[in-house]
Amino acid sequence: MVPQVSIVIPLYNESEVLPQLVERINKLINASPLKIEVVLVDDGSKDNTAEQIQQLSLTDDRYQCVILARNYGHQLALSAGLAAATASEAIMIIDGDLQDPPELLPVFYDLYKQGNDVVYAVRKKRKEGALKRISYHLFYRILRSISYIEIPLDSGDFSMVSRRIVDVLNQMPEESRYIRGMRTWIGFKQIGYEYDRDERQAGDSKYSFKKLFKLAYNGIFNFSEFPVKLITNLGFFSISVSLVYLVYNIIKKYVYGGVPQGFTALLFAIILFSGVQLLSLGIIGEYVLRIFFQVKGRPLYIVKKRIVNKEIKDQ
Secondary structure, three states: OOOOEEEEEEEOOOOOOHHHHHHHHHHHHHHOOOOEEEEEEEOOOOOOHHHHHHHHHHHOOOEEEEEEOOOOOHHHHHHHHHHHOOOOOEEEEOOOOOOOOHHHHHHHHHHHHOOOOEEEEEEEEOOOOHHHHHHHHHHHHHHHHHEOOOOOOOEEEEEEEEHHHHHHHHHOOOOOOOHHHHHHHHOOOEEEEEEEOOOOOOOOOOOOHHHHHHHHHHHHHHOEOHHHHHHHHHHHHHHHHHHHHHHHHHHHHHOOOOOOOOOHHHHHHHHHHHHHHHHHHHHHHHHHHHHHHHHOOOOOOOEEEEEEOOEEEEO
């Protein structure tokens, strides 16, 4: 029987929290009238996460596991899970650290049945450190202000999406993925649901500031024209400064009988225009880098092993 709902959970070094996650998921499934499957994706974990989910999938056919050949990153692991999900109606996306409560599934499903293709969770409160909270708050608002689509504020990947949304996501080949932006770009009826985000139940966060910056870059460069327009605006600004400085020199020479002397003005001009050029090259380089990886045409990820209905399917 085809499940009505799939729960997709990407995992990376989550062996400490996995037993608690499975306990809560089992309780949810047992209490629900829906036919539910769970897709666990191991993103090249260095602990025994892969072994745990393999054993679980071999003993409980409500679970299927996808084991990737190496660590590809959260967004690609999530994409692998979406590609593996078989639900006929909707797919719920949660993180494995239990900061996203799986118990919200009935609430999300009710909103989905009301005609919403995307039910996304909006974080009212976060339990991370002050620096991360401030960074997230600023990023979402900056991205919202410069994006050409209306990406919801304070909303991550935690959501329930319809089958047709997932089918479109699976067809989108972009390598630098920002799934919360991609689902917004697709359209259809979408609604937010506010919740208080819990603390991580065990282990440490796998999203370092380096990974967060990479994700932020994908959001900005994939869903905003601002970086390219910034180069144009910087060009106009540089020309304007040059013209003003030229007029100043001409007036100084012919009206006051002298020209500015010294090293300071020359140094300022060199630093200003060199900085503008380097910044422009860096922005162009970001686009070239994305084009370079995209045109290679490599698969987004490699599946090492998959277990479905208690059967191992080596890839």
